[in-house]
Amino acid sequence: MTVGESSTASVGWNREQMARRAALDIPDGAYVNLGIGIPEQVAQYVPEGREVIYHTENGLLGMGVPPDVGEGDPELINAGKRPVTAIPGAAYFHHADSFSMIRGGHIDICVLGAMQVSQNGDLANWSTGLADAIPAVGGAMDLVAGVKTIYIITQHCTKTGDPKLVKSCSYPLTGKAVVSRIFTDLAVIDVTSEGLKLVELAPGIDPDYVQQKTGCELIVAGWQ
Amino acid sequence: MTVGESSTASVGWNREQMARRAALDIPDGAYVNLGIGIPEQVAQYVPEGREVIYHTENGLLGMGVPPDVGEGDPELINAGKRPVTAIPGAAYFHHADSFSMIRGGHIDICVLGAMQVSQNGDLANWSTGLADAIPAVGGAMDLVAGVKTIYIITQHCTKTGDPKLVKSCSYPLTGKAVVSRIFTDLAVIDVTSEGLKLVELAPGIDPDYVQQKTGCELIVAGWQ
């Protein structure tokens, strides 16, 4: 399969590779909140030698790996309601304190999934806006409003091939101009004041292909 | 000495008796904050059989008696910065939590001193308003704005014989319409929607005498 074919089944990065790539951008000493789904996997791939503290908004700083099957406490869970552990040096706190960490700008990085990201960094990731959908927002709006740096991990296009990086989001917004960097199966893209800028390509992908799969103009100036 | 003489040196209640009288109005189970000075003494005189929990706004619920001389921890103090103890069942907390108890209406009774109380319950107890005075308010404004019931213990008149219960406070206010009941050396007086109402007299004091020492009309209807 070569670049330019419509199926993306095996081009670019797979989910694990996307998480691995995002993990490279988590610096030593960072306080990090990881969204449910692929973002959660980022923790597994942070390069050795970096000490990173994970925050889960339900009330734990210093979240560790999941417990072994059959182990764990049903009251020690993450924001996705899955069992986790606490590392030495962890702390528990209530929801208002937890969201003070978020709203007050104390968390360095949050990695989230996306339904759409616009060229100015607007994020839509909580609702299709369909009439019969049950709206559910959780902590997404607080995270994007409060965390210093928002990273997005997402497939470049929807399952039906529509671009998720767009001029303007058609889905209800989670926050306006909040995204810093986007990790997709095809590329790493920064949100800049001039628009979306290509930073890195997945192996075998070229800028034209990424542009073709993107719903707004990509800045590729200086790209080799 | 008989009622009506200008010296009040030995008429009415003394400071201990004022504190004793106020203590009668602290019910079993109350959460109470006591101001510095005579109000502090109230705790000694709460009738036996009543369990009262004392809050000190610097961060302790369940304040106990002062430690023996030479005992105590210099970091276990009350709002007057004097050493105290903590009873079994006490709790420490930070200032924002402590004033949440106050502002949120969780404290039942606060007993404070006064420079002036007006007939509608305005309280002045923090500043003379003089140009060279160093203004200092502490928690007084928070307490009167937040605690359910504000009791005042005060001499009926100033050292120079001026009434402290007045039509309208001339000193800067601590809060408007906040006082419920006033315990003076001469009487117990309630703040009602019609004005200050005589509730009880110190031994040997008659209503006319109290009225004479009061800067606004006293309701004495029904008084024997």
Add this chain to the structure above:
Amino acid sequence: MIDKRVDSAAQAVADIFDGATVMIGGFGEAGSPIELIHALIDLGAKALTVVNNNTGSGHVGLAALIENHQVARMVCSYPRTANSTVFPDLYRRGEIELELVPQGTLAERIRAGGAGIPAFYTATSVGTPLGEGKEVRSFDGRDYVLEYGLKADFALLKCARADRYGNLVFNKTARNFGPIMAMAAGTTIVQASALMELGEIDPEVVVTPGIFVNRVVTVANPALESVLVNDGRAYP
């Protein structure tokens, strides 16, 4: 004497009235006071407004309360669960109202309600559908929405240990909404897994001071929602 202990969950919730606003602690099953919720189902109070982060799972606990048509209105941030259609079904049929609040705004509104703060500003939801219709104000060049403190008539909470003054400590991430709901409710009702003597909880580690708590009932071995759901249980 201050003794906030009551003998049974039934007694603890007995005065919850039709139309009351009830905050229910828990994030998922962590901290969910399932025995108190079941007592509220037994009591049958109706037309409740319930504040909880979620809408329960399976057919027990909060989901069962909703399924029993006792809840007229939910205030929550995430009314979806993988294993329950109770809320979605009622919502789609128009039989239950929903006030959707971002999770951090929900927490801060509850904390404000308990702290005597009638309103505050937050950047969360600005420029989104959940910010629509809200008063917007700019501070230092950034827009914020005005949000209001949230209070309740009752709170139902679960904790690990309590004493007769109502001092509480929680278990791990079951702490979540407990301390702030305790502050925001007129009557705070707690089920404790263990009851301690006064002084057995170190004053340095008390999480919720007793001033915020009205009733404590000991439920030594509380049911786990996930276990009940996996067993296919329904309440009542």
Add this chain to the structure above:
Amino acid sequence: MIDKRVDSAAQAVADIFDGATVMIGGFGEAGSPIELIHALIDLGAKALTVVNNNTGSGHVGLAALIENHQVARMVCSYPRTANSTVFPDLYRRGEIELELVPQGTLAERIRAGGAGIPAFYTATSVGTPLGEGKEVRSFDGRDYVLEYGLKADFALLKCARADRYGNLVFNKTARNFGPIMAMAAGTTIVQASALMELGEIDPEVVVTPGIFVNRVVTVANPALESVLVNDGRAYP
């Protein structure tokens, strides 16, 4: 690796700059980080805005910092002490500014600053001179004033125990402003009486999670302000 330990108080405060806003923990001597304050006197940074409940006592700690003409402006609730004329003298001579804030409003403003709340409403000070000029708004028929969140460049705090992540626990009523100032400062500097290994502080009893702390210096036997004052000591 996350290691917030620094070797000395001097090193901990070395980047405090002229004109900085510095929150200093403590209520009276309880929680007063006297060694950090003395290091700030040695450093000599000037034109500081200092946020503290009081203005110090005697001629040590905060009073000495003020006496050394390093403070241009105090934000506090109670700038009087029985045993210090340092602040009153400078204030009467017009050599130091004062922003007087009710104690609970001060605490809530600091907490708001740390929690990302730019402003909130409180009933405290309504109808008083301290409420004059403030925006008033009515909620449910009661008047409230608008108050703004308060942040600082630095916080200087004292705690009982800390670990290398910056997790803190305090001693009794020395907790006072520590946890909220830690949240509100860009750089939070803490003197700990004891340094613990990671995990030695139970996650259930951490009062200030390390995310709010930047530097920890161990001061094993901190001086007591009252002892220094009684001994007639002055700093430097």
